[in-house]
Amino acid sequence: MARIDLVDLAHSYSGNDAPAESFALKPVTMTWRQGGAYALLGPSGCGKTTLLNLISGIVAPSRGKILFDGVDITPLSTQKRNIAQVFQFPVIYDTMTVGQNLAFPLKNRGVPKAESDARVAEIAELLDLAPYLSRKAQRLTADAKQKISLGRGLVRSDVAAVLFDEPLTVIDPELKWQLRSKLKALHRDLDLTMIYVTHDQTEALTFADTVVVMHDGRVVQSGTPAELFDRPAHTFVGYFIGSPGMNIVPAEVRGREARIDGHTIVLNCSYDCLPAGAKIEIGVRPEFVDVAPPAPGLLAANIERIDDLGRVRFARVRVGDAKFSANVPPGFSVPGNDAGLVFDPSRVHVYADSLLVEGTA
């Protein structure tokens, strides 16, 4: 159990001398508190697995330090770091029974048999593996195997953090939900720091209390699911999280007004000192843009199609060259393809060079 500090941590697979832009993980400094549930979220190749492997010690960082409870563990081997890791594909020892699999890390550390048996029984109970203890691990289903991999981490009483590397990839959809709930419950019961790598936003948002969004080797935002939804700090967070993602369109912003395609939208805040020469965009989630019958004073749009997601409907519309997703209010029907867009001004954010700009009230 530990607080984890990353201090100016960076990694390049082609050595420290590689150009800064080519680093798989660009320098990051952040603190993860003891007992937190964190998710590293991002598309393939964004550096999230690299970050995880740096923490577990499988990869040695090109730069920076990792502290567990204030102690620098960067030079320590994986074994000495006391972390548990669950991999994408279940790793089990084929020839052993479930019980032997769970006892393996304890056996390697020379824990007395009686103590190890008691601990294995306890963890097996926790993971609902107790009935299978004497079965060959090789014969079990993928989700049971993942539980064994997790169990091998949990049997060690001194484990500092549990790392998950896309652990649900090979699990059937209905079992995914069960296993995720199990993880949540374990996290509540055991007070462990858990770090969960995934590219699936649903998994990340439901598992973690803090989601760390990564893009192109950088941490672009770290916050609660609500923060990521309401105030994306980077346009990438805007469109990566949410389904459909945030609408990001180039606009001219002056004071309290944004102009898109010759139309003026009134904003909630005033943006007076935007950086000169920066690419200015406004971002608004589809949930906060409604389509309405065309009317003067509304941004004129052309409806291309309407996606019915069951509970909600989203319209794909076109404004000039820009594409929008917009909420279709219940009862709205389209006489033609023309429509107007109604914005919720408090939900419209302004981005300069992809970064969120704070306005003044």
Added chain:
Amino acid sequence: MDKTVNQRAWFLVLPVFLVVAFSAILPLMTVVNYSMQDTFGNNQFFWNGVGWFKELLDPSTDLGERFFASLWRNLFFSAVILAIEVPLGIVVALSMPRQGWSVAACLVILALPLLIPWNVVGTIWQIFGRPDIGLLGYVLNHIGINYNYVSNDFDAWATVIVMDVWHWTSLVALLCYAGLKSIPEAYYQAAQIDGASRWAVFTAIQLPKMNRVLLIAVLLRFMDSFMIYTEPFVVTGGGPGNSTTFISIELVKIALGQFDLGKAAALSLVYNLIIIIVCWVFYTVMTNAGAGRQASRGAA
């Protein structure tokens, strides 16, 4: 739906049937034919029934004694080379590099002995071991070890075994290396996290993942060593005395040396039968191991 009846398909099977008939069935039947008869030359044959087989399997006769002596010799030889080559092959595979240019270099060096014809291997070692001009024989005698494979039973055996190890350990090593390469990196990482020692990694991950290729390696090496002929024949000619006369060498002596076609035919049939039975046992073991794996995949 009715099947289309088309007898022309038989014509497509015919060439294969002919090839198999001329290459396997007819020669085998000729051998069966010989094994039931005796000949005194002049192409005259006399019916002998199962006489040769009775004699062959009765150790009190000359033929039976020779057969059993060479059979035990051969089994002992196979056991010794398996006991050496399998562990050695595993060790070589484990110590090979996993990536980089050195992988290719290692593979080429390992493959070299496998590419040398049996006859040449025999000749190499025959000369290598000679006390007068061979490097090995000369050096051994020079440092005070009395080594002569022509006159000493133990030296002859040692030479034949070392030669086989030199020739074939590569095969086991290459098969094991292929097995090792197929283990995903995550297993090693998990083992590292679980604090496994090098030995625990070997017994818990590497050996279980290699068991299929190891079975194949053992099968191939057993078959090959059980049928060995050329190399010991070139080096020792079966001597000194009969000490390195393996079954195949004995067989050639009877068939071509003494021209006892009946005895030789009976011996080859029994020899063949032993090999087929061992093959069948291995095949059953392997498919059963495979079935266990299939069942687990079905459940997953």
